[in-house]
């Protein structure tokens with residue numbers, strides 16, 4: 001039995017979250033990961049427990065059940081309080097332990113996902129670009145085939161798993177398509193010699209998806225993320241060619257090439273919204289319709305991040321509240337699709353829904369600096385495609401072990417903001433780069449706070465969806 005003392009001892013913001021979403025009330029418990037829909041009486045009881053715990057602080061636990069019941073009894077009938085305490089106590093006692101915990105660190109010296117940043121250049125000039133059109137604070141640069149060959153040799157040598165994942169990023173990687181082709185063909189043959197299977201991932205702005213490029217991507221079974229912010233009037237606001245023309249028409253024409261092809265079934269459309277132009281629901285519905293029409297397998301919609309301090313495109317945390325109705329409305333659409341047996345496509349909601357269902361604790365959300373490595377055009381190794389300076393070694397002299405060790409220690413329990421966050425084990429701590437010392441400027445802190453609110457809200461919506469589905473299951477069983 002958990003008892004009042006233990007209930008109060010653990011009734012901290014980092015362990016429990018009481019929240020309302022879409023007219024329903026829930027209790028979320030961080031560890032083990034669990035959630036319950038509450039009726040009004042249980043909700044009121046737990047609110048009183050919380051108030052008692054915070055007013056009495058350390059004294060509360062010592063006074064045990066009687067202390068709590070005396071306090072709560074001032075606001076509701078004692079018999080009712082005893083019943084609710086019993087109910088909640090047994091509810092906690094039946095929580096299944098999480099399936100497993102993942103502290104997903106690679107073997108020492110190994111790589112699981114290598115991203116070739118083959119182009120510090122871009123054919124576009126988006127207003128909210130966070131990497132200076134791919135220049136990362138330097139001049140435009142493309143990776144040569146010679147560097148690419150050494151980079152592939154280095155990466156293959158450090159792969160310890162059966163499957164080898166090669167990613168391509170920029171700037172715009174298709175600006176350097178020759179090198180991309182070289183890496184794919186050379187990497188594939190080298191992987192085969194080692195008895196390993198290679199897979200390929202491309203992040204692109206979508207403007208250079210010619211027929212030849214699409215054929216190549218199809219031939220090598222690429223997975224692709226293509227940027228499309230939403231309908232033309234939203235997309236062209238930010239995503240422009242260097243001469244200022246909007247890119248929507250070009251990208252849309254190119255996406256026609258992949259429509260209903262196998263490549264479309266490995267393509268995610270990605271929308272970025274900036275401070276002044278969220279129109280969130282419009283984007284979600286537009287991208288959802290495109291994906292349903294065969295232009296992709298899923299989509300994501302995210303705020304612009306990694307912007308300079310003076311950027312007008314940073315979304316301040318206080319603005320998140322304005323987006324809640326749009327996220328909620330889309331969650332209702334998402335739930336209806338689930339009930340109708342239709343495919344669900346909104347990446348972030350799918351992501352948290354899966355994690356909430358599995359109840360597996362995540363200590364990290366990405367392999368930044370450890371299993372994930374980025375190679376820039378000069379052969380320098382970086383922890384992430386958003387890392388400008390420092391780095392974790394280079395392909396000539398190898399990994400900088402101390403730099404990698406620093407990254408591997410960055411678990412959700414080690415990061416000060418995350419360790420006290422109720423959502424930590426479902427979120428996994430988000431983007432590691434956002435928490436690096438280099439990211440401690442005002443702009444990062446602001447956009448991080450915004451993104452945390454977004455993730456926490458999406459987790460609440462995932463809990464709501466699961467609860468609604470369970471209610472339907474119960475009705476079906478009893479009906």
Ligand code: SF4
Pocket residue numbers: 122123124125126128129130131132133134170171172205
């Ligand atoms: S396509 Fe990407 S790299 Fe190029 S300008 Fe736009 S955001 Fe920057």
Ligand code: SF4
Pocket residue numbers: 412417418419421422423424425427428429430431451452453455456
């Ligand atoms: S990244 Fe934000 S939402 Fe995720 S655990 Fe850390 S503080 Fe919580």
